[in-house]
Amino acid sequence: MCKYLTFILISILFLNLSCNSGSGSDQKVINFWAMGAEGESVRKLLPEFEKEHPDIRINIQMIPWNAAQEKLITAYAGNNTPDACQLGNTWIPQFAALEAIENLDSFITKSKSVSKENFFEGIWETNRIDESIYGIPWYVDTRVLFYRKDILKSAGYSDPPKDWEELYDASKKIKGLYKKGEEKYAIYIPTNEWANFVIFGLQLGSTILKNENSYGDFSGKKFKEAFDYLIRFHKEDLSPIGITQVTNIYQALADSFVAMYISGPWHVPEFKKWMTGDLKDKWSTAPLPGPHDSIGLSLAGGSSTVIFKDSENKEEVWKFIEFLSRPRTQAELYKLVNDLPAVKSAWEDSTLQNDEYLNAFYLQLHHVIPTPKIPEWEQIVFSKLQNYIEIGARGSMTSEEALKTLDREVNQVLEKRRWLLGKN
């Protein structure tokens, strides 16, 4: 008993000492939460910053992606938020609605180095809620077409498909290369992923939601057309319908199980790693085909850095954000974890310039658009839309029925939002 008591007393003493040393000196400590790979690697960027700002110490805390949102919201509920953190840009609406994160407008006006023009426009837009900016883009991702050059070539396409018609036609021709009943497909459009469906809807000009994002517009003409276009690939056996058949997309492309796949930059290093030997030169990336012979829109994804309202060191955090937004730091981050720079001029770095797979992303990033910026968005796409994609693709309901039911459920989710809009 006595031993424990001494132990506790000593720990308390140490705790006090360490607290004192923190506030006693002039050094300010910034708690920064970073996720996944960035959490591991952002540390390596710090020495340069801390050399320039000896009075600021950045304390990085790593949190895993799949627990990130839960941890941040519980931290907020417990008044225990960090000073700043990395935030997936689709989460910004949620944290802005919680009034947990700071409006950055005044910082941006004062800043010499951070301004809207430096960033890809669509990406910058994801950080705007109403008229204010709540996050500064850190790195970006968007989805492009990954394809097998040799298979497309044998199907008569020496260039990747440029528009919807070519995409469908190429898929038909690829399927035609194989024997009837053979388990080979042209493209993999997962039925448990909302992204492709939203992308193709946005390409046709659907706003996905309507009336200030307070009602679903999935059964609207434009979205329905995109939906029908995509599930046709499943219905005509051009895309596998089960999701467990492809547990490993590299394997699927390497085995020519599928020849095309729409995905993000996270797959580039993986493909480089797995597509070796014969396959090394047989794959490439291309911007998404649009509805009519031009680059189609894609999603403006990525992460931003945000400052929490409760932070006492906002000025210091801002200095750190400015540091992260420098073209050189941005290119450095790419070299560490392959995160694509959000700052346009960072792409002039030779490592990025010389990578043949990245050009498609650079082109695509000029054609990206944010998804509706409301806190309910993730629930709508993950729990509602994805459901009806599978139902539609399997034909358990007609697409009209499926999308109407989807709208009804989405409208129920948005009931609270309508109430809040009416209240203001």
Added chain:
Amino acid sequence: MNGKKISHKRYKPFASAAYLFLTPALGSILVFFFIPVIAAFAMSFTDFDIYSLGDWTKARFIGIKNYINLFEDPLFWISLKNTFYYVLAATPISIAVSLGAAILLNSKLIKLKGIFRLTYFIPVITTLVAVAIVWRFIYHPRFGILNYLLEIFGINGVDWLGDPNWAMPAIILMAVWKNFGYNMIIFIAGLQNIPEYLYEASVIEGANGWQQFKSITIPMLAPTTFFISIITMIGFFQLFAEPYVMTQGGPLNKTLSIVQYMYHEGFRWWNMGYSASIAFVLFFIIFAGTLIQFKIQKTREL
């Protein structure tokens, strides 16, 4: 009778001391169990959600609307149906398998009992997530060992986790495999408590193995079986990790369990009020299930 009264009196002065000793335990039960349960119950009558986390005035008291919505929610019924399917299929299978394994391991003819016991128990102590990932490989339609074995016997393989009709049986199979070891140990303990003389007497009377099993083993194991069936049922009603790791509730929501649905609503979409109402419906279902089993047990005893 008299003796009891005296003892009551004699111990009375100590009662306050006893309560004093109980206070820490009761206090923590109150703080960490009753208060959260009451708060959750109250929350199930509001539309507490992500907007309300920031500013609680944005939560509305909506009476039993959550419960009404719940009963109109197709996903709730789907998840309820799936959960019942799972419980009703997996509980008897799991009990039968563990009883079978226990009887085999209790037999005098078996050697190396310790090794078998350990082997059968290993799945129970292995992390579920790791096990689920291994089973995902076993079930893989193209590279999985299960389809490979089926093909040897000339049976065409199935996309186990991708086929709406096979996903739940696949999960049941895995869950039974994962859990039977635990019940098996309890059954072995129960079997060892059956006095040997009953079997000896029955042998003298000329009973065969099946008759022994039916008239001695089963009745003597009844309390154990009752305990196991309740614990297994309650455990199975809380199906979560298996579909969470293996299928995420798919395909076509055929493996979405009610706890998984509750988790999604509460901690992914932050509809805490709605999620709380699901929790209470689940609580009443388990409660009712336990009551029914108690009733059955009582009538059997009579």
